[in-house]
Every structure is written in structure tokens, then in C-alpha cells.
Amino acid sequence: MSSSFGTLFRITTFGESHCPGVGVVVDGCPPRLALSEADIQVQLDRRRPGQSRLTTERDEKDRVRILAGVENGLTLGTPLALYVANRDMKPADYRAMSDVPRPSHADFTYQEKYGIRASSGGGRSSARETVGRVAAGAVAEKFLADHHRVEIVAWVSAVGAVEAGGVDPLRIGREQVDRDPVRCPDSAAAAKMAETIRLTKEAADSIGGIVSCVCRNVPAGWGEPVFDKMEASLARAMLSIPATKGFEIGSGFAGVRMRGSAHNDPFVMKDGRLGTATNHSGGVQGGISNGEPIFFRVAFKPVATIGRPQQTADFTGAPVTLEAKGRHDPCVVPRAVPIVEAMAALVLADLALRQGARP
Amino acid sequence: MSSSFGTLFRITTFGESHCPGVGVVVDGCPPRLALSEADIQVQLDRRRPGQSRLTTERDEKDRVRILAGVENGLTLGTPLALYVANRDMKPADYRAMSDVPRPSHADFTYQEKYGIRASSGGGRSSARETVGRVAAGAVAEKFLADHHRVEIVAWVSAVGAVEAGGVDPLRIGREQVDRDPVRCPDSAAAAKMAETIRLTKEAADSIGGIVSCVCRNVPAGWGEPVFDKMEASLARAMLSIPATKGFEIGSGFAGVRMRGSAHNDPFVMKDGRLGTATNHSGGVQGGISNGEPIFFRVAFKPVATIGRPQQTADFTGAPVTLEAKGRHDPCVVPRAVPIVEAMAALVLADLALRQGARP
């Protein structure tokens, strides 16, 4: 296990899907930051399933409690402990554990790695693990906003083959994003995405998508070459989110086809500082922020849990047809939006403190 | 600076492009591993520029020396120090330092971050920094081959708009890759890539590309959820390489458009072990290797140094036309092949030791 993330702004998450609860310890949060449970709850609510007919209908009320590190509404500089009780905490009896590893789930790999696995719900590989990330990310965002005016906004830019257009990374805000339950601010595309998700659900299937994210007002100088470059840290953060398969920053994979003369971002004066006329770099050069918006995209695969019967094998290799029960999310990307924002905030808060340590 | 990578198999690189030399300390390499300078030199030679007319023509003879950690041809379990002297080690006089930050280079961001920068050659953001990675990666590969029979092979799968086809990740070897200087094993595509590079060079411009990589014989169970998942660690490793803009594993960005019923990898018996019939997961599930080949792709932008004049601004914001002198690589991806392999080996060696620590 490696459930810690960050060097100076450092989080450690815990909790399986069916144990008493999930949470996070945030070590290194600066002191004297105004922080309440409400500051954290708002992002947990955005992450919760059951917010619309598009996603799963379970009613998870995730109330966060601050167990340590805050007094009279201010952080003490000591570790914060944030906790969310699980509602259905009873793990299944281990005798009832399935003999069939679910395809493209982590049943098989956890069993191979640990010689044991949680008896139900995916345990630590469940999406429920992200509760701690989102809670900690809300704290990181509070620090970034209060100390650096940093703004982080993510949105759904693709569901299956439907891609959003016309989203301006310089102006997009969370209100716009949340206007539509699919969390795509291009309303025409959003409608097509909703239809795609509806059809996928009817087919008892699932579909992938892309979350785009912009971080504005990041000052030049954040990012620690050579292994904790801004883009390397973001890539690690994003690929640690369940169901992700890809990451690109700035021009990304499309930049491969460009010539350097078109790709290079020329310097110009902007609002009294040296900026760049274009931003194919996505706000980073040599692993360090350059003062332009940081822009990246994260690819999510179709979730592995589907209602359709699947031909597969049990742990002994015997062929078997697997049919999942219950209701499942046909598409996770709308709920992934606050998770992507949280991981971005955690990366930035840590790099901000690390740059701040330089005298 | 953050020049260390890995938890148990841990490297620390050092050196700018024009200081006395570059190198790496490898801490945590297992003892009693047969290791010679020749084992390391082979990959350094593959990384060196000037190997063909396609890349730059400078003649860098990078001879590695093992300064510590090996005796009588065996590692002692103590830190290895690997060193390569720079041939042109004299830094420019700081009075001669350019007033113009090169577009999409790290001149501006290093200056903003550190308040100082190397006077010539890009310093630590130079491609020369990767010498240490490749040297350490060769050691990691030796360990992985000797102890686990792991095979790592990378190749060029795209240059600009030219994409390779028909490369079988199960069988591709380094000899095949090196047969053509462009390091693309699809010879028809290789010819077109060479032509693209030639035309780009004539235009005094540069072009991007994609490096694909497969890691075979990785046993099930490697990767440390939740933040050091296999894919998260690989993503970080690859995005820390200069000029990278994207990473994808398995189905990657294309997987977004698939439905779960098609994307899920069903289990089947294979050679007496439980394997998967397809490999859209790219060899990982829940962040842990599943015994199938690990397959990923890395996007490289067109290099920033080009011969064509560029309109930009100097540090004061005054408009200026910049013209680079000297000869430059129009396309780095052929040389990036051993760098991608090295970073993959470093990730795998560390995760192997970490899984091995579990009793």
C-alpha cells in the first residue's frame, strides 16, 4: 500500500467501501487557515452519486467530520483528520465471497498482491476511496485560494464519441459546469452526452469519457525538476484516480503532429508580466509553471461494472457467465470532475509550499 | 529541485549540460548482481546523438564510470555512483548570457523559479540530464532481467502524422527496433518517418512523435495502490522526461469511446495461469500488474530549438527576432527510446522490491 501523497502538503487516505468509514489525514496544511466542515462538504456533495438520473441512484449522504487540527475555525498547523462514516459498513461474510474475479476489476490483482481481499464492494479499489482525496483537496483549494487566488475548474469534455467544443479555459467556472448534470458546459454537446449515457444505461453497459481541467493564477515558478515536474506530478495524480487510462497537458497527443515553429509559445508582454502569446505548453516549461493557465485532460475508461452478462473464468480458470446485480453508474466522468479538481489542488498546494521553502 | 526517484530502488541524478559531468547515484540496488560498465554503456550508446544522419551530428562519446558500489564485478548492496564526464564542460561567461528566453524552453521558468540559471545549454533542463536516468535504468534492467526475466522494449510508433502499424508487442525486440535509425520496426512507416524528418530538417524546423513501450513477463502483483499504482508511477516517470506532453496505458484515450462490454478483459486460462483474453487494461487492474504485458505510449512535442527565426520578446518584454545557431535535432523520438525504457525499468524495479518486502 502507498496511501500517502505529497511532500510538504501530505495526505494519507484510508478506508474500504464496506468498513466503518473512509477518511484522510492532511499533514502539513499551513496554520491559521479559516476552515470549516462546510468548506469540505461542498466538494463531497459534488462527488456523491445520486445527484441526477444520469448517474447511480444510491443515496450516499457523506457527512464529513473534522476530528483534529482545527480550533475555533482555524487550522493549527497540526494534522487534520477528516472522516466520513460509511452507511453500509457491514462487510460480507467471507464464505460468501465470489469465486469469480470480475473482469477489469481489481479482484484478481488484489488477491494476487495481498493473498486476501475485501469481501465485497471492491474494498480499497472502490470509487469510495476517493472520498478522502476530495475532502483533502477541498482543504488544499482553500489554501490555494486564500494565499494565491488560484482557481481550479474541471469539466466533462467528452462522453464516448461526443466531444464538447467552445469551452473557454480562461473563463469557465464551476457554476457553469454544474448547470447541467453531465457537467459539460457546452449545452449542445451536453444534451448528446446525456443521450449517450441514457442509451448506454438501457443497454446495461458503460461508456468512457474525458475530464478537462484548468488551473488559473498559478504563479510562475512552481514545479520541482527533474522528477517532480508540474506535469509529472499531475500525471501521477490523475493516473492514480480509479478508471483513468491517459493524461495529456497542453497540446498533448495532438502536439505530436505539429512543427516546432507552430508549437513554440512566443513570449509577449501581458498585463505587465512576460507571458506567452499561445499556450501549447499548457502552462509549464521544463516542468515549471510559467504563469499561463495550466491545462490538461484525463481519459476515463468505461467502468468495469456492467449489467450485461459476461463470459469469463473463475479463479480456477473454469468458464463462467457473470451477471452483476444492483444499479451501476453507466458513466463516471460527471462525478469524476471534483476528484480531478481535488488531485490538481493537492499537487499545486504541495508544489506551492515547496517553492515557498526556497529563500 | 527534486532529483530523486523511487522508494527502495532509488536514484538521484545530477549535472548540467556544461558542468564537469553528469551522473547518478543508485541507492537500494540489490547486492550480488553481476554488473559491469559495459552493461550500462550499451544503453548510453543507444541514447547518444550523432548515431545517424537523422539526428544531430555532434559526437558525444559518453563513457560511463562506476565510481562506487561494485567490487569484483558484483554489486555490494551499497550505493552505486555512475559518472559520465562532459566533453565541453566550460560554462559560458555569465556576462554573455542571453537576454532572450528561448520560446518553449525553460530559460524563463528556471529564472523565475531560482532567480538564476545555467549560462548556456539549458543546464538541468537539457536533454543531457537524461544520461543519469539511462545509466541507472540499465542497472534496473539488469536486476529485472536476472531476477524476474522482465523484458522492456520501446520503439517509435509515430513521427508527426506518420503512424506505425503491425508491431506485435508480444514479440518485438530491440534488434528489430534498432534495424532502422528512426527506431520504428514497421519499415514502410519508418521510411515515411525518415522522409518527414528530412523535410523538417530542411525547413529548419522540428516535429513531434510517439514512443510506445511494452514490458513483458511482469508478474501479477506489482504496483502500490492507491497513489503509487503502476500506471500512476509510469505516468509520472514518463512525464518527467523532457519534451513529453502525454501518456496513455492500454486503450488510453481511444478507450474513452468504447463500451464496457467491449473494453472489459475477460479472464481465461493461459499457460496454466489466469490471464485475460484481451488487454485493453494494458496489463494493470486497480493499479496492480495482472501478468499480461504492460503497454503504454508517450507523446513527445516537437523540440523547441529550431533554426527558423522566431518572433518573441526578451526578458524586458521588448520584441525581438530569435535565430538559433548550430545544428539541432529535428526529432528526438528515436533517441528517446532508451530513455523511455530506462524510466520504465526504474519504475518496475522499485515496485518489484516493494512487493517483495511483503512477507
Added chain:
Amino acid sequence: MSSSFGTLFRITTFGESHCPGVGVVVDGCPPRLALSEADIQVQLDRRRPGQSRLTTERDEKDRVRILAGVENGLTLGTPLALYVANRDMKPADYRAMSDVPRPSHADFTYQEKYGIRASSGGGRSSARETVGRVAAGAVAEKFLADHHRVEIVAWVSAVGAVEAGGVDPLRIGREQVDRDPVRCPDSAAAAKMAETIRLTKEAADSIGGIVSCVCRNVPAGWGEPVFDKMEASLARAMLSIPATKGFEIGSGFAGVRMRGSAHNDPFVMKDGRLGTATNHSGGVQGGISNGEPIFFRVAFKPVATIGRPQQTADFTGAPVTLEAKGRHDPCVVPRAVPIVEAMAALVLADLALRQGARP
């Protein structure tokens, strides 16, 4: 803040004396370890104040809950979260905060460091912080006992000027230690220690002491030169316990006066393995365990909270007479015994896993 300890067996503690609760996340505990709340409670009970008339009389019932990481009585290999609710969790109103930093407490230094401090009870510098350590240490001990038969026993070897004699580190057990409330197995010395504590209490004062500790059955080969040597790791662990002022291993400070010919531990065959005839080294050579018992001692100062009036200054520097209220521990060393054992167990568990990673 730096509330994490360990590389592979890694703990993160949280909680102030008057927040909702205190606890610890244990990341890296091996899977399939039999573990119950009772396994942990036993050491928490030994650490609790109010166990005898000798120590403070508050009745802290510290019931531990396992919030995550265990199912059906077995660890899952995922992070364990251990939690103990505080009984008197209401922090004081910040307006009531004292203007007087208590001498030799951390009021002044926390205020200087963080610009804020917990309004009562010492916050994170309180002895209450050690609850998480003891809980995690009990898990580490379970692993060490089950996998390596390691035994760890600490005892009080000095209170003020009274020193224990005749304790055999090869045979001493916890039952013997707990027979007397002062936790000194030399009963004559224990009686004198009790009398010293009684007199100190009558004088509304406090007194220091020494805790000795032995770790038996530690195999040769644990300890990671050069900076995580066994003795360096133990020294850090012990000096991180509140109120400690010194650490010595083997011959310690007394060894300074010995000649090498007397201090050197000659090798001899013992039970079929190469051992040493004497153990001035304290079970370590070159930072690595040699198979002999590891033996060390920890010095505790007299606790800073005393009932007697003290002449000091307030935060503005104005002279003031300070009188503490309430009942206080005149001597912490009996309660420190399980804390020393816990920290030793955490060091050994981590070094065991790190050595186990070596193929």
C-alpha cells in the same frame, strides 16, 4: 508538522489533547495478520494514566476502534485506521487562552512556529499524542511476534537518583515489569522509587527517570546503513517521545571510558550461530543487528507541569508567578514504558520489511 514515521511500515498520527479524538493510520502493515481491537487495547491500557496512586488520577478510558483495514479479523494489507475518542473534547474558548507560556512546555515554541496554538491542554505537544503511537506499536508488535518471534520489553531503571539493579535483559518479561506500579522489576529499587515519587508529589514537584528496553530474537541483518542504521532509527524514535533528553545503546556513555580491548565483543559459537561473548555493542554493529539482544536506555526529564508556584514571564516579557491547577503526574516513566516499547516495535517492523525487500 511531520506526523509520519517509517518507510514501509509507515504510521501517521493525528489529534490534539482536546479535539474530538486522537488516532493513527498504519500504512504498509502486511496482509493476513490476525488483528483485533483487543490486541491494541492491552497496550493502550498500560499507557493510560490513573492506573495507580503513583501517577495521575484522571480516569481516561481510551477505547480503540479499528475504522479500516481489517476484515473478518485479518488485515487486508490496506491502511489501518485506529481511533480513540477524547472524552473531554471541548477546547477552551480562545479568549481564555493564557498570556503566560508555561516554562519548559511547548506553548512558546508552538506559538513562534505556527503563529497559533491549541487553546488548552498542550494540543499536539501533549502526552495524549502518544495514544496513536502506542496503538500502531501494538500492531507492529503483533507482526514482529507472529513473523519473527521478536520480544520487546521495557522497564523503569531509574527514578531520580534511584537506580534499579539486577534486571536480566535476557529473561525479563512484561508480567514482572507490571507487578509493581512503578514498573521497575527490582523490587527493592521499586520501593525506593515509589517513595521518591511520593515525596516529589507531596512537594508539588516532578522528577525524571530512565526507561530501559530490550528487543530479543531480532535476527542479524536489520538496519539500513548509513542514515537509517538501527541505532540511528531507535535514537530518533525515542527522542521524538515527549520529555526525553537522552538515548544510549549498549555501553552508551559509560563505554566512553572503556578501552577497545575490553569493549570489543569477541565472536563465539552460540546455539549453532555465530554470536558474541559480550554485548557492549547492544546488539548492533555498523548500524545492523547482529543477532544479540538489542539493548538501549532513554532518559526522561522531570515533567514540566508542577504544582509549585514558578517565577517566569508572560508573552510580553512581564514577570509573573505561575501556579498550575489540577492534578499532575509527578513522574511519567512508569507510563512511558509502553510508549518506548511501541516506538521500538515501529522501528523494528519497518527495518524488518526493508530487509525483507532485498532479494
Added chain:
Amino acid sequence: MSSSFGTLFRITTFGESHCPGVGVVVDGCPPRLALSEADIQVQLDRRRPGQSRLTTERDEKDRVRILAGVENGLTLGTPLALYVANRDMKPADYRAMSDVPRPSHADFTYQEKYGIRASSGGGRSSARETVGRVAAGAVAEKFLADHHRVEIVAWVSAVGAVEAGGVDPLRIGREQVDRDPVRCPDSAAAAKMAETIRLTKEAADSIGGIVSCVCRNVPAGWGEPVFDKMEASLARAMLSIPATKGFEIGSGFAGVRMRGSAHNDPFVMKDGRLGTATNHSGGVQGGISNGEPIFFRVAFKPVATIGRPQQTADFTGAPVTLEAKGRHDPCVVPRAVPIVEAMAALVLADLALRQGARP
């Protein structure tokens, strides 16, 4: 192996006693620090054997080279690589390796841990390993002096049973310390120490000693509770030095016998800041510096290498008489002075940067 030390000011040492060379990479040194090889050489010269008739007579000329990280006399903020070639770099042929593990050396434990060991000279457990520490420590001292006016002075306060008196930690300087080759500023005691060393040498034996150290001008607020407390970090640093057996800070082991009313350091105004009237705390409270001088002592055992014949056993357990050849240091503490200073500087530089990161 764990050859790295520090979180933000982080060093990684390498090198055995008989490989090509020893050295250190310093990652995280602040940029724009004036630094030359001479700044480092001065402490390496103080560490070198052969400075007087009291210590060994080998003539090791340790010339340091800065291989990376400095340009035009200023640090770049990138990793510094500091290197010292070994003069007698030829390791012995492995067939010549002794069958007899030297008593209280690390021959046996390295062999047990790694299954291999350096064929001569103690390899990584040799005192030669400290060259890298001293070089890196000189850089840390330069940073501490330039940015914080911190002064670090260590001296020999005991050799065998001879103890120094009358040394004023507030005033003692390195010049005074170096006036006598034994590095004890109490000249009467120094003479007795020299005589003790002379007699020990005549007896072909060795003797232990104590090094005391003071760090002045450390501002209040350094030290990271709860596991990287100032005293915990110093203890780890000191116990990682070869041949150390104990550490105490402030009142140390003697404080055990004091009552709280005498031990507590009352606050008083001093030079316009809140200070303490006494300093039994040794400059730290709750793990954080309080602005008073940090004062600690380190116990060194008699070195294991002695000329006298010793009865011991070979690796098979067969009894054997061992006689060391060559000339050896009868007492290491004079040479340990700059090593203690170096480790103190490394601890302080790291904690300074970590506190500086707090906004």
C-alpha cells in the same frame, strides 16, 4: 542501504573505502549561494587523519571537486555533486578476504545483511564514508551562516575518564578548539587527554570520548513535531555517525535526577526577545527551537580496530587469535569534531527550509 538524509535539504552519499572515490549529492541547496571548493575543503581538512601525532599517520589528501550545481561561484539551485577521489582505490582480491570477522566491526553484519561485503577496509562502514557528510555539511553551514548567522561549534569534552570543564558554549569558537590537536579547549584537560591517548597507543589499544556541540543563533520555530522534532533529528543524525553509542540534549541523562522546579527554564526578557533564564532544555521545547543555544553531547566508543591480539572466532565459529596490522587511530574523537558539526548543520539546514515553507 539508505544513504539519503533530509527532506528539503537532502543529501545522498556514496563510496566505499577502496573504490575509486567517495562523495555526495546535495539536492535542495538554495540557489544563489556563494560557494567554492575552498569553502568545503576547510572542513575536509579538519576531518583528515594525520593532522597530528595523536591520530593516525596516513597522509590522506582529500581534494574535493564540485562536479555539478555551481556556476561562476554561485549555486544554481540544482543538485550539487561533490567528489573526493580515493588514493588507494584498489580493492583486495576477493580470494584474499579474511575468514575472520573483526570483533565489533561490521564485517559480520554486512555479510549477514547483504550476503557480500567489500573485500577490504570496511567498505561502506569505514570512517571514509563520512567524507561525503562533511563536504555536504560545509555547504549546509554556508547556507546557515549566510542566511541565518547560525554558528556551530563542536569540541572534545571527554577522552576516556578525562573530562573537560569550563568551556562556555556561548563563546567557544573553532579557533580555540583547533588550538590543541586533541580539540579540547580546556587546556589542562587537553593535556591529560593527550597523555591518555599516548598511553592507549602504547598499549596498542583504543579509547572512547565525548564530543559536545553548540548551535548558536538558531531562531525560535525550527523543528517539525512530532517525529522530526529538533532533538529527534539530531539524535538520528548523531547516532548515524560510525562508533557513536549515545546522545543527550540539554540536561540529558543528568536531568533525570533533577526536580521539575529546578529543571524548568523560566522565561525572561533577553535582548528584546523572550528567552529563558536557564537552558536545561538545550534550546528546544516540544521539539522546536526556542531561540536559546542548542546544546548536545555525543558518546563515541573506543574504536574497534586495535593492535593487541584478540581471541575471537572465524565465520565458521572456530576459535582464532586476531592481530591487526598497520597503524590505527587510538581515539577518533578529535577527528569526529567536524563530522558532528556537519551532521548538525545538515539537520538545521533542512529544518530551516521546512519552517521557511510555512506561509
